[in-house]
Amino acid sequence: MGRKYNNPPLIEALCEFQFIPAEPYDLTIPGLFYTRVRKDFPEKQEQSGIGFTVQGSDKGIEQKITPIPSRVQFLSKDKTKLVQLAPDLLAINCLKPYPSWEEFKPIIVKNMDIYREIAKPKGFRRIGLRYINVFEFDSLNIELKDYFCYYPLVPRGFPNQLDAFLCRTELPYQEERLILTLATIMPENPNQLSITLDLDYVMNIPERIYFNDVSEWLDKAHERVENAFEACITDKLRKKFEEVGNANSIN
Amino acid sequence: MQTALINDNYNLITYITDNDFSLIDQEYKHQQMKQIVETSIYLFPYQLIDILEKRYIFENTQEIISFLLLNKDLLNVLLEAPYYIERVFGRVPLYLELHSDPEENWDELFIVIKTTLPAEEAVKREVQLFDLWFSNVIQKVGNRLNYTEEPL
Numbered sequence: 001m002g003r004k005y006n007n008p009p010l011i012e013a014l015c016e017f018q019f020i021p022a023e024p025y026d027l028t029i030p031g032l033f034y035t036r037v038r039k040d041f042p043e044k045q046e047q048s049g050i051g052f053t054v055q056g057s058d059k060g061i062e063q064k065i066t067p068i069p070s071r072v073q074f075l076s077k078d079k080t081k082l083v084q085l086a087p088d089l090l091a092i093n094c095l096k097p098y099p100s101w102e103e104f105k106p107i108i109v110k111n112m113d114i115y116r117e118i119a120k121p122k123g124f125r126r127i128g129l130r131y132i133n134v135f136e137f138d139s140l141n142i143e144l145k146d147y148f149c150y151y152p153l154v155p156r157g158f159p160n161q162l163d164a165f166l167c168r169t170e171l172p173y174q175e176e177r178l179i180l181t182l183a184t185i186m187p188e189n190p191n192q193l194s195i196t197l198d199l200d201y202v203m204n205i206p207e208r209i210y211f212n213d214v215s216e217w218l219d220k221a222h223e224r225v226e227n228a229f230e231a232c233i234t235d236k237l238r239k240k241f242e243e244v245g246n247a248n249s250i251n
Numbered sequence: 252m253q254t255a256l257i258n259d260n261y262n263l264i265t266y267i268t269d270n271d272f273s274l275i276d277q278e279y280k281h282q283q284m285k286q287i288v289e290t291s292i293y294l295f296p297y298q299l300i301d302i303l304e305k306r307y308i309f310e311n312t313q314e315i316i317s318f319l320l321l322n323k324d325l326l327n328v329l330l331e332a333p334y335y336i337e338r339v340f341g342r343v344p345l346y347l348e349l350h351s352d353p354e355e356n357w358d359e360l361f362i363v364i365k366t367t368l369p370a371e372e373a374v375k376r377e378v379q380l381f382d383l384w385f386s387n388v389i390q391k392v393g394n395r396l397n398y399t400e401e402p403l
Contacts, residue, residue: 091290
């Protein structure tokens, strides 16, 4: 059990499954899925899909727009949790306030099971468990090293102050990986500095995980994300979240 | 401070909340694409803005991004606009400009279409664009989004 905070920076947790289909995507899947989840996710909305392609040609760079099948979202009444369906894709999102892993995990497993029963996919192409944190600072000029143990290192000879940055690292865990992304993002208040820490634990070897092993995989992924979060921040930042007891912000 | 955006991929798939894409030509249908879908609800608008920054030249970037984050429903309209503009004006540079009047608490985003066409022809096509596209979205965007053409 990790640490717990009164004001955790976690803004969104999500689990994304990409499937290997056994058959071409059936457009009735979202409807069948909704009949099974409407009690927990009564609100629904559809997002049309478009694909963008940017490619070089004799005329220079060309951008093209391509229609693709829609993505359907089913939302809880308070809109803090949702399930998203697109061809061979299922995502379960939990927005602020994040309840706990003990509450979030069963939602993931339950919806994955429902999808599996309806769509009958062959296996997983990719699974990702992702936690997105946002840190707000009142000053635009902060020393990153005071707050983070993971940050972009700028060599001597460059200006000290960073206007914007994006720092991404992929760390291998045997055949899986943890993707750490620390980046500035446009703040809600222009006088603030907002930094996101996006922790994404990913399995992307097709059919490496069987359906029955998902629960175990999720626990392992969660533990690694949790450890990564704590490893990426300093005590000075922890103080801002007001630690309580002995559990953590993403637990 | 400028904004660093999370996704720097040149080929991606994204989703929008409109159904206005039925008119898009089927000739685009068979493009080979690396499929990247942003499933984060929080980061999704930033991804759309990232795409817009590849299509439009932002005149006052910070203000425009702040405005778009407060008016997320305009993102879809701005994503589809280049398709229709290209059909009417051809491939031309597109700018985004935010015009504000703090005293009146008024902000309006303008798509500025830069063209080398003679003035009379440019105005004619501006009207064509209204009929083809803007007339369908004008109710939705209200007085928050408009477009104009300017000589290149």
